[in-house]
Amino acid sequence: MKENILIIGGGAAGMEAATQLQKMGLTPIIVEKSEKLGGHIAQWDRLFPAFHPAKDVVDQMLNQVKDVKTYLNTEVTDIQKDNNGFHALLSNNETIDAKAVVLATGFDVFKAERKQEYGYGIYNNVMTSVELERFFKTGKDARINNPKKIGFVHCVGARDVKVCNTYCSKVCCTTALKQACEIREVFPDAEVYTFYMDLRMFGPGYEDLYLKTQKDFDVKCIRGRVCEVSEDMDGRLVIKAEDTLFGKPLKMTLDVLVLMCSMEKNKSIDAIQAKLGIANNSDGFMQNKDMYLGMNGTSQDGVFVAGACIAPKSLPDTIGEARSVATQVFNYINR
Amino acid sequence: MDFGFCLSPSSHVKMDSVDLTTFNRLKETNPDINTCIACGSCTATCTAGNFTEMSFRRLLLMLQRGKEDEAKKMIQRCMLCGKCTLVCPRGINIRKILLDITR
Amino acid sequence: MIIEGKQKIWADYQKDIPDDHYFYVRSCIRQAFWPGSEVTFLDITRNKLGKDFYENPYHTTCGGIAYHSDTIPQETAMTIIARQFALMKESGYENYVCSCITSFGCYTETLETWHEYPELEAKIRQYLWDSCKKEFAKPKYLAHASDLIYKFRFDIAKQMKFPLVNVKTGKPLKVVEHIGCHYSKMFPSKGFGGAEYPHVLVGMIEAWGGEVVDYPERRQCCGFGFRQYFIQANRGYSESNTHKKFESMEPYEPDLIITNCPGCPYFLDRWQYVIAEQTGKTYGKDGYGIPALTYEEVAGLVMGYDPWDLGLQMHQVAIEPLLEKMGIPYDPKKKYQGLNGKDLGMPHCPMHIKSV
Amino acid sequence: MEYRFKGHLVEELYKDYRIKEGMKACMNCGVCTAVCPAAEFYKYNPKNIVNIVSRKNEQELEDLLKSDTIWYCGECMSCVTRCPRANAPGLVIMALRKLSMRSGLYMESEKGRQQYVVVKDLTSNILNYGYCVYPRTFDYETHKEFGPVGKWINDNLDDLHARMGSNLDGDGPGGLRKIPKESLDQLKNIFDVTGATELIEQVLADAHEEAVKEKLSDEEYFMKVYTENDWEKHLNH
């Protein structure tokens, strides 16, 4: 029973699924379009809610998949299904025959410039959460120059019909609070504000993180969506929002504004997804069978999904889903 | 010349120039003050709030948004009955803060 | 400021409109307050650029101001608009251009609402038939007059005599652009450059050599507010909005404000006078204000029209310092003359803001 | 108190296309209030308006319709651009104002009663001249901000418009041309057919009734409404 399982995507979901499938005696094959495994999480510095280094987790995952057959810098360009299973053509012209396919293609970060009123790409000191995380990792970012006031905007590219994303991106709230604490650690004299609509602290220890953010890090959480950003004479950012709990419009000047960009579906898989006949759901992510027992299944027999390609998701959720997809694939092969 | 109208003051909360002296003083003795999640339990249960605009969660915001005078006016309504403290899900010692503001 | 970011947005928000054969409708406010602007628009487009802009004498107000002052029902406003469209159809045109931003907003809103609710369009069609025995056709293209000047900005630049440059320093003039709220705030895709970084006036300023000032309250409304101006008791609101804009732009020391809305130049101009009278504060240099001009007035100035033919004497804020900066020759004596040099007297000087 | 549509305010409001278009679901994010010019200078919060309308509570709606609140908006529509739920608070306000007028509740508030001024001025301009704003009815004495230049313009109206190339009161095309009678008649017909005339007559009658009650002539009442300003009450401290 050394059946090939094609895993598209070498991020957290893909790697964890491969690890489990290999332990089950199957032969997972990872196809990753970038030059290394790890996906978005490999770019991350620390993880919420307890500031655990991301590298720890990523290194463990990488170690577990070191014997898994992996194609880097490779994309699936075509895929066919027949009675023997799936036949995928790769961008390096190799062909892979597999009994089942796991789509673990993850997410793209919302392009912040689409939310024009926030002026990302126009005003110098507007940055994204991803860029801030990179700053934490490398200590370098030209925009962060001993700032005295830093603001975080939640729900950028989420819960917003104007950018066609009506869903909640789930992880940004917790990430914002984590980063707010971290930036206070780096710049203890800075004032940090977050502008939220709801603080969705849905996981274990997340509410504690919120409490810590308020109490220990003195981060000021203001309920209200930032409405517009402009630049003043000194290149500082003037933001307007309503303090909705106070019921009054509010104006303040910030040195840096961090946009908590949402997750959108990774669209580079669209062509292959279409070939497999898998639709998108109303949020634009991949449609799985259902949200409960069929969460890893799709409308195409033998094609499975896991991770943030289904919906925005945290790392623990993704790992859980990757493990569950492995079980589903195993059962499918042994049906 | 009388035009029959004049400039109106702006109602914007100008966070750049808000005076936080009182709030920061309170924070020193009551670190919990930061942990309000504006759930409104205090307002809902308030004995004085039954008859007036008294709302502790709003009062805290007033102090943070440069409306200290309004906050002090609001405290005048308080009967110090302590129900708010009992219902606060964050365990904030509201009655003590109310008393501390006034000192 | 990263200009490339804006350029990307401008490239994304380009609307497809033809550059000729338009059915032209006028603006109530502009005819009353800035008559020179519409005259100049038609002169530039028809005579300088040789375009076809037809004006039907039977067209009326679109009712937009009355509609936004909540004095007439939506159906009334839509039927008046439908009547204008019927006139366009009768005149054999299918491109519609209006001089007024409120009109432009009403036309856009009407067309979008009809699109969403066809039963409402049918109802209006019936109303128009019942009242005027007319039938309308929706325009193929709807444009605002500033869209066309924007489209022709490089042609105008070719005929430019006085670029937006300070002749004494050789530096570009600092120009504030002010977009009428109803141009693209309701329907961002209907304006050049969208709602956040409209390009319609920026494009003109850049094409004619000026430097655009982007200040924090750039997007803020001038404060017209319809009923907030028409009723004296409410005018403090209107004045306060303009005041806020000027306080925000003041540090940038702009030389000029350019607008594409009928009311904005009136308010940005007259509220400067009122603020000066009430508080003693002026926003230009040496006790002058900052001129707030229409885009046609600016186009006329750069093309070498006589300032008094453009009607710049109808602004309360003195225009002369700007003319000096641009090196435009003018005859001060002619400022307050009527036809054939008729002496019309002179307005008296306000207390706090220089008018000459 | 008695007023039209009593008990049916919510129903009547939701018939308005502007509610259909502008009233989806609010998540209280506050961007409308943050950008709103009226929220800065008046005791006004568009988010709260949208909330009240979405609650569909008859009493709450009645209170709203007879308050000054709905008359603070300047209809700049800045809120429309930003709402992440594609609501249009500005349109909602317009629908509320119309209902407030039709129900008669607008007479309960200082700012509501002002509708008499705009209705009288603007609709008579349209019906008499075919313009919303017409220079011959734009009086310097009631528009002091028109300034010395404005006074000079008004004093020399014919000469100046002739100088500027307007066709003031003339036939054919051109600025400020005389709108042909035929066009004015059509406008009147449109007003009759679409309900504007009815609304106008109602507003004028309400005002007259109020003027009689206050023992004022219509002109005196007009000036009272035009200038009356309980300034402090409207400010958002």
Next chain:
Amino acid sequence: MNSQIFHPFVLPFVLGMAFVLTYCLVGLVRVVLQLPKEDRKKFLRSLVTPKIAWANIRDLFGDCLFHVKIWKRNPILGYMHSTIAFGWFMIIVIGHIMLFTLKPLEGVEAEGFARTFTNFYYPIFYKFFATETPVFAFLMDFFLLVIISGILIAVVKKIHSRIVGVKRVTKFGFADNMIRFALWTIFPFRLIAEKTNIMAFWWLYSFDLLIFMCMLPFTRYMHIPTEALFILMRHAGLKAREPRKGYNLAQLYSCPSCGLCIDACPMSVNDKNSGNTSAYFMKKLRNGDSEDAKRIAETCLMCGKCVMICPVSIESCDIKFSQRAATPYYINSDHSYLENVESSSSDISTVLYFAGCMTQLTPIIMRAMKQIMEAAGEEYEFLDKDGGICCGRPMLLSGKVAEAQAMIAKNTELIKKSGAKKLVLSCPICYKVFKDEYQLEGIEIQHHTQYINELIKNGKLKVNKGNVNYVYHDPCELGRAFGVYDEPREVLENVGNLRKAKSEKELSICCGGSLGSFNLTQKERDEITNNSVADLMFNNPDEIVTACPLCLKTFARKSPVAVKDIAEVVSEQLTS
């Protein structure tokens, strides 16, 4: 023996004595002058009122010398205190009696002024200057030994307090330790000096007295003279006013810092908080440390246990009230809206029930009360069904008397208007203020425990006796404040089995939720609650029953068994 009437070693004593007498006299005049005029009059008149005078004499002996109260609490400590105090008193008294019987040594009898002077120190050093009669000599030696036996206990207590049944003792500074050492050594030195007549010991004895008397005003031993004054003032019925003046000053100096209140205080469950007990409060305030005193005053739960246990009967809660009232408060309360408050009761009814703020948070009590009153066929009304106003007690607890009066006046108005004959309260916090502050002539005020008990007793309310084992918690403001101990217990006996808590009645431990404290954090309150719950759980009851909505809410957070209000328990056992 020695043939002289004077020796230099008496000088230290004479100096010390002169100092302490002067100091006390000045202090006495000062305290009396600090009293407001009416209080001063009251005080002076009380001294000649026979009834009060008798009480004064009784307590002066009972409390100052025999320490009856300490005997009751702890016989060992009682012995210790009364031996030292009474023994010393007797030595002085007998010494002075002996002055008339002493035979001066030959040829050295003093006359005139010298006689008066020698009388001053003769009784103290009589063995050096005179020969005595055997009976007196025996008595003197006997009492001296009695004192020393008390001192021995004191030494043991110092070394290991638990032997004498004390967990925590007051921690003292250098001065207090030094004067204590002086006190301990006075009597052994005297014994040795008398028996050996070694000069050095006479000197040591005299110096010890000097040290004791000079340090006395500055240490807790000042309570010895002050307590006498305090007893007189207390019996005169004076009230606590300004924190460090007049009657309060007398109270402050009367505190012997014995530390009995430290163990009694519920806050002492956390060692950190034992510094916030009354003993320390008195000490801080006495020493003029106003910041600390203010903090402690605002931390105190006001449960009254320290007052109840105090051997000197110091009203420390009252002093804390004065301290709170003295704290500047910059807000002028505006309760003008009270004018518009309406009562929810409409008709005239015999029984008016006032739930109060806290009961509004525990609607189960209101429901139970309703059921009980219905079952008893009472004609009743709720005063604050839709939320009334506060009773005013929390305002009073904050020291804001005038503000509290506004609420009291409004409630009084509403109650009087109702025409009720009886006012029933289910909240002891309210009960306390209604009893103490409200002027409701003709209206009987009852706590619901009393009311329910009455209903059962007069047969209006029929209840079943179930077999649930209850333990009853005495709310501070009901028990210690008004001694309502029996009624709730009788009620509970009627509906089930009553088990005893470890500490009951006046010794019951505050639930920790008290409104009295401003400063205690939730965590600190939880510690108190846990301790109180453990005490109640001593005999493994099935349910904890209390009679205060605040206790109910507080215990419910931490209790391993169900916590119920007494009304709820009764309503469950109504005979249908």
